Amino acid sequence: MILPKSHRLTPEQVAEITAIAGEFGCKIQPIIGAVRTIYAIVGDERDELMINRLEGLDYVERIDRIQSPFKLMDRRSDLASHRIKIGGVTLGEELLVVAGQCTIDPKNPNFFYETAAAVKEAGAHVLRGGVWKPRTNPYSFQGDVKSLDILMEASRRTGLPVDAEVMEEEHIGVALAAGVNMLQVGARNALNYSLLRAIGKAVAERDTVVLLKRGLHMGPLNEFISAAEYIAAFGNPNILLCPRGTAPTLDGYRNHPDESITPLLKEKTWAPVVVDPSHSVGKASYVPACALAAVAYGADGLCIEAHVSPNQGIGDDPKQAVTPDVLKQIIGQARQLWTLRRTGGKGEKA
Structure with a gap:
């Protein structure tokens, strides 16, 4: 799960992280929360090289890897701040x-x-x-x-x-x-x-x-x-x-x-x-x-x-x-x- 430094990434930034994830067989799914948009890595997110490349981008605050069967719904997810x-x-x-x-x-x-x-x-x-x-x-x-x-x-x-x-x-x-x-x-x-x-x-x-x-x-x-x-x-x-x-x-x-x-x-x-x-x-x-x-x-x-x-x-x-x-x-x-x-x-x- 990619957490950007800003509220939302630009189309160019989304294209860049999508391209990186694609090299490792993964996709990117934006999740629009009440506070900011986060970007879920859909697929096997355990590849360290992919994570390192994504974390190295200057517009990425951090990447959370939640080891549970429900990464988005998990209470440790950044969506915990989402309000319905x-x-x-x-x-x-x-x-x-x-x-x-x-x-x-x-x-x-x-x-x-x-x-x-x-x-x-x-x-x-x-x-x-x-x-x-x-x-x-x-x-x-x-x-x-x-x-x-x-x-x-x-x-x-x-x-x-x-x-x-x-x-x-x-x-x-x-x-x-x-x-x-x-x-x-x-x-x-x-x-x-x-x-x-x-x-x-x-x-x-x-x-x-x-x-x-x-x-x-x-x-x-x-x-x-x-x-x-x-x-x-x-x-x-x-x-x-x-x-x-x-x-x-x-x-x-x-x-x-x-x-x-x-x-x-x-x-x-x-x-x-x-x-x-x-x-x-x-x-x-x-x-x-x-x-x-x-x-x-x-x-x-x-x-x-x-x-x-x-x-x-x-x-x-x-x-x-x-x-x-x-x-x-x-x-x-x-x-x-x-x-x-x-x-x-x-x-x-x-």
């Missing part, structure tokens, strides 16, 4: 809340418009809405591209940025063209490396944020972070890691709640952690406690399913979506806990 912003929130400076319906019903758009207004009033920063839906049963409702128009209309009415899950490569371009601000990768695609690469390529020149959920199985944390590396390697480090419960399930819960992995992730990566309590527990009455537990463990944000009338919703909403009133209570309590955890009760950052 969405919905007026800078992750790490304020608790981010993503909220909305599991599934947008194209036959009842007003439900979603009402939900959008209500979650904004409750204090959410990003509006979520399921356009395309992964379903275990092939005969269940799989979503509808028409719902994308409803999602974007709700965004226009509320001014909130929106989050939508993409399941196939063709969804990516459609969602980005419509103006989706946050692409969500669901648990079933968490290790779909071809999809992750496609997303990385598509968002490389954008400020789009990617919400990457943890896979359904209880896999190693390195596997989770490495999946994020697939996206970041193309140049966009705006990635949020989202624990959402894993298999095998815990009796009484939809999944095995995994918000407790947050501090373990933070020991390995700089990436913000946004926990999904709705899928973790799968029952609306359990969501508030799970959300607060996530914040207590150090989560940077929450992704919560909410609906103005859950019983009339489709998908998972009838069983796990909270009402806007409950969402407002969760957000208020979560913010208090987040501040308490940050300050240690002393009124200033610990």
Whole structure:
């Protein structure tokens, strides 16, 4: 990883380091961070002659060689200073809340418009809405591209940025063209490396944020972070890691709640952690406690399913979506806990 002395290298300088790396079978990938652009060496960076030649350039401050499976996402990476912003929130400076319906019903758009207004009033920063839906049963409702128009209309009415899950490569371009601000990768695609690469390529020149959920199985944390590396390697480090419960399930819960992995992730990566309590527990009455537990463990944000009338919703909403009133209570309590955890009760950052 090449760290320049200036905020960004000139085209001529990029051409020079690219030529040097190319002699050793490597490529250069610019990664645009909040503070400065760094230049990742893609390939085997262990050749000492290549490193010596690059370090000898007068515009190179230093070269960091991080021996981990995720060089960009590693907490020792220079990207540790990168800050992700969405919905007026800078992750790490304020608790981010993503909220909305599991599934947008194209036959009842007003439900979603009402939900959008209500979650904004409750204090959410990003509006979520399921356009395309992964379903275990092939005969269940799989979503509808028409719902994308409803999602974007709700965004226009509320001014909130929106989050939508993409399941196939063709969804990516459609969602980005419509103006989706946050692409969500669901648990079933968490290790779909071809999809992750496609997303990385598509968002490389954008400020789009990617919400990457943890896979359904209880896999190693390195596997989770490495999946994020697939996206970041193309140049966009705006990635949020989202624990959402894993298999095998815990009796009484939809999944095995995994918000407790947050501090373990933070020991390995700089990436913000946004926990999904709705899928973790799968029952609306359990969501508030799970959300607060996530914040207590150090989560940077929450992704919560909410609906103005859950019983009339489709998908998972009838069983796990909270009402806007409950969402407002969760957000208020979560913010208090987040501040308490940050300050240690002393009124200033610990």
